[in-house]
Amino acid sequence: MIKVFGHKAPDTDATASAIIWAWYLEQKGIDATPYVLGDLNTEAAYVIKYWDYVSPEVLKSVERDEDVIIVDTNNPSELPDNINDANIIEIIDHHLMTGGLKTKEPIKITIKPLASTATIMAEMMGDDLANAPREIKGLILSCIISDTLEFRSPTTTSTDIELAKNLSKDLELSLSEYAQKMFEAKSNISKFSDKELLRMDSKEYEVNNVKMRISVLETTSPDIVLARKDSLIAEMKNVEKKMV
Numbered sequence: 001m002i003k004v005f006g007h008k009a010p011d012t013d014a015t016a017s018a019i020i021w022a023w024y025l026e027q028k029g030i031d032a033t034p035y036v037l038g039d040l041n042t043e044a045a046y047v048i049k050y051w052d053y054v055s056p057e058v059l060k061s062v063e064r065d066e067d068v069i070i071v072d073t074n075n076p077s078e079l080p081d082n083i084n085d086a087n088i089i090e091i092i093d094h095h096l097m098t099g100g101l102k103t104k105e106p107i108k109i110t111i112k113p114l115a116s117t118a119t120i121m122a123e124m125m126g127d128d129l130a131n132a133p134r135e136i137k138g139l140i141l142s143c144i145i146s147d148t149l150e151f152r153s154p155t156t157t158s159t160d161i162e163l164a165k166n167l168s169k170d171l172e173l174s175l176s177e178y179a180q181k182m183f184e185a186k187s188n189i190s191k192f193s194d195k196e197l198l199r200m201d202s203k204e205y206e207v208n209n210v211k212m213r214i215s216v217l218e219t220t221s222p223d224i225v226l227a228r229k230d231s232l233i234a235e236m237k238n239v240e241k242k243m244v
Contacts, residue, residue: 001031001032001033001067002025002030003032003033003066003067003069004025004035004069005034005056006018006117007037007072007073008038008078009078009202010036010037010041010044011043011044011146012047012142012182013147014071014073014117015047015055015056016044016118017072017117017121017143018034018036018056019048019139020118020136020139020143021034023132023136024125024128027128032069033057035058035059036058037058037059037079039058043182045185046181046185047139047142050138050181051138053135062080062083062085063085064086065085065086067086068086068088069089069092070088070090070093070101071091071093071121072093072117073093074095074097074101074111083101087104088101088107090108090109091107091109091110092110092120093120094112094114094115094119094120095111097111115144115147115155116144117143118139118140119140119163122140137170137171138167138171138173141167141171141175142178144167145175145178148161148164150175150179150183187224194228194232194234197232198236199239202215213239
């Protein structure tokens with residue numbers, strides 16, 4: 001069985017892409033199961049529930065030599081600490097190459113400058129996408145909306161836009177209304193602590209031997225976040241101590 005998962009801060013693209021690709025592999029007769037590496041953010045949780053899925057099981061670590069497919073990242077710091085013990089057989093991603101992953105043999109790597117991993121997967125499916133169930137198409141659409149901020153992000157491409165519009169038409173779904181519901185769900189941060197918010201969409205980098213973390217919090221209600229500005233800044237010191 002192949003375990004399919006994304007990065008440690010499961011957003012919509014990482015979570016849904018794992019489900020999408022595990023489903024596609026199953027259609028090809030390959031035993032695969034999606035996983036996540038932590039608690040879903042509020043938008044991802046909304047999307048999974050909307051399309052009638054349950055959140056994949058949380059994967060704490062990987063076993064030596066077990067088959068895994070990594071989606072929506074290629075950064076070892078965003079993956080289980082022992083990821084190089086596993087047998088990585090495929091990587092599907094839309095981020096820059098980070099380096100540090102080791103494979104036991106040549107593997108298939110698909111990295112394209114598109115706005116979401118799900119867009120890449122849709123291209124890889126080709127004609128099979130037409131026969132995908134409504135729920136899978138809905139997850140792909142959700143990933144595109146999330147990672148493009150409904151086409152506002154500079155990473156948005158014509159491929160993403162065309163696919164999203166075709167999917168929304170196929171699903172008979174108002175793209176703008178659904179996007180608004182997704183963003184409203186993401187803006188509901190009331191149940192998260194400052195520490196959780198700082199880690200929700202966060203990536204670690206090292207430049208000239210200096211370690212740093214860049215965290216992103218997207219919201220359509222900025223006043224809610226700005227009201228917590230002082231406590232968030234104070235908590236940053238505690239979060240960064242764990243990087244040293």
